[in-house]
Amino acid sequence: MNSFLQDARYTGALFVALLALAGCGGPKGLYPAAADAQQRMAAETAATQKNAASIDTVATYMKLVEQMQTDGLWFASLAHIDALEQRWGVSPESSRMRADALRQTGETAGSEAAYKRLIGTPLEGAGYHGLGLLAGGRGDYPAAVALLQEAQRRNPTDAVLLSDLGYANLRAGFIAQARLPLMQALQLRSDNPQAQANLALYLEVTQQKAQADALMEVHRMSPATRAAIRESARQLGTAPLAAVQPAPRAVKVEASTPDDNATPLKLKAARWPGMGGQQANAGAATSRSSISRGTE
Numbered sequence: 302m303n304s305f306l307q308d309a310r311y312t313g314a315l316f317v318a319l320l321a322l323a324g325c326g327g328p329k330g331l332y333p334a335a336a337d338a339q340q341r342m343a344a345e346t347a348a349t350q351k352n353a354a355s356i357d358t359v360a361t362y363m364k365l366v367e368q369m370q371t372d373g374l375w376f377a378s379l380a381h382i383d384a385l386e387q388r389w390g391v392s393p394e395s396s397r398m399r400a401d402a403l404r405q406t407g408e409t410a411g412s413e414a415a416y417k418r419l420i421g422t423p424l425e426g427a428g429y430h431g432l433g434l435l436a437g438g439r440g441d442y443p444a445a446v447a448l449l450q451e452a453q454r455r456n457p458t459d460a461v462l463l464s465d466l467g468y469a470n471l472r473a474g475f476i477a478q479a480r481l482p483l484m485q486a487l488q489l490r491s492d493n494p495q496a497q498a499n500l501a502l503y504l505e506v507t508q509q510k511a512q513a514d515a516l517m518e519v520h521r522m523s524p525a526t527r528a529a530i531r532e533s534a535r536q537l538g539t540a541p542l543a544a545v546q547p548a549p550r551a552v553k554v555e556a557s558t559p560d561d562n563a564t565p566l567k568l569k570a571a572r573w574p575g576m577g578g579q580q581a582n583a584g585a586a587t588s589r590s591s592i593s594r595g596t597e
Contacts, residue, residue, distance in 0.1 A: 359389040366398055375405040393422040400431050409435055420554050426455030430462050432554060433469065442473035448554075453482070460490035468499045471506060471537060479503050498522070498530055505534035 362385045369378040379402045386395050400415035413435055419428030433448035449466040456462055467483035470476070483503050486496040497520045504513035517527050 359385065359392075362389070363394060363398070370398065370402060370405075375402045378402050379406070393419055393424040396422075397424050397427050397431075400428075404431060404435060404438075409438065417554060426452045426459070426462075428452075429455065429554070430459075430465070434465065437465075437469055437472070442469050445469040446473050446475060446478075451554075458489060460486045460493055460496055463489070464493070464496045464499050467503065471499075471503060476503075476506060480507075494520070494522075498526065501530050502533055502537075505531060506537050 362381070366378050366381050366385065369381065378398065382395055382399050382402065386392075396415050396418050400412050400419070403409075403412035403415060413432065416428045416431035416435070419425055419431075422428075429448050429452035433445045433452060436442075436448055437445035446466065446469045449462065449469055452462055453459075453466055463482040464486035467479040467481075467486060470479035470482070480503060483496070483500045486493070487500050490496055497516065501513045501516050501522070504510070504516060513530075517530070522530075
């Protein structure tokens with residue numbers, strides 16, 4: 302599998318290099334950024350499609366799709382999930398990947414249906430996690446907390462899930478309840494910038510500014526990231542450490558049936574409202590852990 306991915310990346314890199322050389326003699330100034338992006342996407346897609354036909358096991362194909370999603374090729378991954386399921390059939394694993402891709406491309410109705418199909422399968426925790434993220438995306442943070450708690454009961458050591466749960470608690474106003482999952486997330490994955498930023502946000506909200514500054518300094522957060530955390534804390538307001546609110550009600554989600562009339566794909570960003578930004582921008586450290594599973 303590693304050799305396959307390396308060959309694909311090498312083919313893509315060579316293709317881009319040849320395009321760049323050919324472009325040296327062409328017209329200048331014609332949307333270079335857009336052209337570069339199109340060239341990279343074309344190269345990656347061509348390399349992937351060329352090699353996908355040679356994949357002879359479902360596990361290898363799933364690793365390919367997972368790598369595409371890690372690289373942010375969510376739309377392309379949907380096409381390959383279709384191909385994978387045509388060849389080997391629908392599985393909980395392919396449904397999870399489809400649900401994540403639909404959420405990341407803004408297809409919330411299709412994503413919700415796909416996550417619900419995971420209820421009652423071995424990936425039920427991932428289903429509740431995704432449904433919680435969708436609830437947060439709608440701004441319904443109490444529902445998000447309840448759904449993420451269901452996911453946590455099934456996957457208690459998932460650091461990204463715990464960080465998402467802590468953040469949802471903050472946004473729902475359950476300030477004291479945010480502390481435990483955020484501390485767990487950071488100790489389980491101390492190298493995870495999402496967990497670092499969400500705990501720093503909690504410390505800012507609870508008026509522990511010295512501790513927040515120390516945490517941001519230890520993890521060498523950029524000035525822009527620190528400013529984004531402080532601005533998010535300002536929006537959330539401050540609260541005493543003992544601000545405990547009633548826990549949200551438990552939820553029950555029924556498994557859904559496949560929807561043959563899924564909404565067509567549209568280009569939309571996937572994010573929690575009020576936090577903004579893409580994964581790599583200044584607000585990413587505070588927002589990405591609340592956007593997607595570290596699969597986004």
